[in-house]
Amino acid sequence: MPTSSGLFPRNFKKTFPIATRGEGCWIIADDGRRFLDASGQAAVVSIGHGVPEIGRAMAGQSSQIAFAHTSQFHTTAAETLASRLLAMAPPNFRNGGRVYFTSGGSEATETAIKLARQFHLECGQKDRYRVLSRRQSYHGSTLGAMTVSGNVARRAPYEPLISEWGHIAPCFCYHCPFDKTFPQCELACADDLQAHLGGQARDQAAAFIFEPVVGATLGSAVPPEGYAARITEICRKNGILLIADEIMTGMGRTGKPFAVQHWSVEPDMILVGKGIASGYAPLGAVLASARVVEAFERGSGGFLHGFTYQAHPVSTAAGNAVLDYLEAHKLFDRVNAAGQELRCALPLLQSHPNVGEVRGLGLLLGVEFVKNKATRQPFPREQNIAEKIRQACLEEGVLTYPTQGCVDGLRGDHILLAPPFTISTAECSLIARALLAAAARVFSS
Ligand SMILES: Cc1ncc(COP(=O)(O)O)c(C=O)c1O
Incomplete structure (x- = not known):
């Protein structure tokens, strides 16, 4: 009915x-x-x-100060959670990294796309704007996030509204797009990024976004050894940022705080959502590494972006309480x-x-x-x-x-x-x- x-x-x-x-x-x-x-x-x-502890922490924050706009104030809840996330992240986030809190995963993807674009502007590379991604991927449902997503069915109705910045092959051994087998494949799927960067994207690419373990779209497809490292190397060689979408895999879900830590790679940004507040409040985040932050500090000093509810005190209080619970238990x-x-x-x-x-x-x-x-x-x-x-x-x-x-x-x-x-x-x-x-x-x- x-x-x-x-x-x-x-x-x-x-x-x-x-x-x-x-x-x-x-x-x-x-x-x-x-x-x-x-x-x-x-x-x-x-x-x-x-x-019950999470509800209590949220009520406590709400009764102290429920909302303060980030153009005027920071709050201890948000500052504390940012420091704790950076301490859990790979080494390149620890000295000088910063966290941009959002209200969920798609907003984190949007933020990362714009952060990548403005990073290159701050570095004097005005042609770089394309965020490359993979076919068979999902990074969110807003239009920027859909642009980088490679989920055919979810994109289809909105094709006229979204751009094409370039999608490379997925990394999916069970249905390898090259009909090869690891290790004889020599990571052809990772090298597809280099092949792509040789074409139209050569001077326009700003970043590459990927799910370290592909969640909903491929049903938890884990890359073979060496994939994440090869991708990182290609991004470095071509001067583009690496964005790890850990909205599903982050906050411990795969057995490490962030899935990239299974392969010891250091992306330039890590996106989190979902588990960050375990569903108790709408919350997402972009962790920006020290290198990304420095470009803004040295350059214009401001990121031209913002959400009314970014770094919301009650949501970040929930995030802290969830992290307390994860640690205590x-x-x-x-x-x-x-x-x-x-x-x-x-x-x-x-x-x-x-x-x-x-x-x-x-x-x-x-x-x-x-x-x-x-x-x-x-x-x-x-x-x-x-x-x-x-x-x-x-x-x-x-x-x-x-x-x-x-x-x-x-x-x-x-x-x-x-x-x-x-x-x-x-x-x-x-x-x-x-x-x-x-x-x-x-x-x-
Ligand atoms: C990998 C990944 N990125 C982004 C998103 C979008 O997050 P949200 O639904 O919180 O906007 C999801 C949601 O399923 C996801 O799994």
Whole structure:
């Protein structure tokens, strides 16, 4: 039955339960149904739902000072969170880096695009404006973020509104765009950036943006060893900035504070969102490295950009409280162990003839469904397998995050598993059981 409220829904053909309470890894609806949140909603919730300390910290901040415009004031909440994020970041952020807080991921991407453009203006390189990116990627839903996103289905309706700055090949070994295998491929997908920079982008490129582990679009595709380092080297050689979109992978989700730290690379900017406040408040951020900041300090002194709600005191207070909780409960250290427990619960699913691959890093896992396991052939898009799996899991009381298009932007079905870091062994088993039941139901019909 279509929803009859005044709220503009994501889909007019669907009904949505009313969420009334959250407890740990569970969401409870107004009709009493309990759902196990195996996807942390959209890879957002890290510390679990309903942690009272966070609400208390937000109320405390709100009763002291709820809002102060950043053109007139800074607040301790924002200053503190900025320092803490920089201390967790790679070394090139630590002495002289700065944090620009936004209200979410897409605003962080927009900010990074403009920061890259103005960085080059500050350095006297006025032709540089293109932010290169990859096909099969997602960086947000605002128009600048859509321009760099390479998600065919999400771009399609808005093509007339968005530019084309250049997209290179994705890094996706399970469906390699070059039909090669690592390591014989010699990282052809990374070298595609250099090939691209030899063309039109040579003098106009400002930056390259990438998801270190591709989340929703490819179902947690982890690059092979050497990819991130090769990309960094190419960016340096060509004088362009490297932007790591860690909106999904950041704040511990893959087992390190930031996913780039798995490969010890030092991007010029890191974007965060989602887990930064674990969903307790709308918050995102751009971490700008010392080199980027220096260009502004030496140059014009001001970034021509701004949002009314940037560095919001209550949101940044939530960010600090979430970080306190992660540290006090040693949850950053729990991610790898919990990720292993979840994987260990999935072997029966993995051996299912229609499960092509279970992949990922830490607590960001993807399960891809295929028509033919030997050839990795996807199902036709019209069969809508990912959505059917989501629906079947929902009927088992488990929430997952489905996407289509991992093969070529249209075909290819996968779901994302990204539960809170507090997930227990018993809850991992419940997720595995629900997925098996869902696969049995969807593939026998
Ligand atoms: C990698 C990545 N970048 C950007 C975004 C956009 O973030 P938001 O939805 O908070 O605007 C997302 C959201 O899914 C994302 O996964």
